Amino acid sequence: MNAPAALRLAVGIGCRRGVSADAIERAVRAALGAHGFGDIAIVASIDTKRNEAGLLGFCERHRLPLHFFSADEIAHAPRTTLSRHARKHLQVDGVCEPCALLAGNAHPLIVPKTIDCDVTVAIAPARRTFASAIR
Template sequence: MSTNAPAVTRLAVGIGCRRGASVDAIEHAVRIALGTRRIGEIAVVASIDAKRDEAGLLEFCERHGLPMRFYSADEIAHAPRVAISHRAVKHMNVDGVCEPCALLAGNAHSLIVPKTIDCGVTVAIALAHEPFAGGT
């Protein structure tokens, strides 16, 4: 007997944030980017490895039981091209954080939600295609 249950959407969410961004600011920015989608649709969250110790980001993932992937500047440089963020260039020496990280983590070539910005947090979303790509 087959079921006609709808396919579950799996999302890869790339996040960039200012140092010290709170978990609540990150949560709010992600929910804005998700729109009508649910947190439960997120398969993976990703950011640049310089954010590996960012408490708000780690707490957000822990709060929702989400896996976190981090990418090096070199990995981000080889991601599909995205819009250039002058802030990311200045502070992280990469063209962007949230967009390329979403693409890398989702093993995707395009975004379903380009960069959104809220309270110093940037979020981009790609459909996640297994296997999820690299990162640590």
């Protein structure tokens, strides 16, 4: 999923259990399309999503590195939009925004939380380099 500009992006993704790779792709494209720039350097989510087939499939399909952050790491990220769902089910204030900020080692967000069905996406500049393997 490359866009014309050279800006490297960190994409934070939150999703409900069982969401498909196609649903994640649609949500990411919607978030990117609204701003029309950048090249995805890293995708990140909370470590409880480590076995989500849709998230893994999306990243494998596009050969994107995937990094997971613990709830503790997310708790220490810069403050972002509060998500009642994330608080109730994952005990964190949010997933996509803090994961984008942590993965990119950047602040502020370029694209704050967007919601497409059961997927949330936020985008930050990527100022950190991760290995290209999914972890």
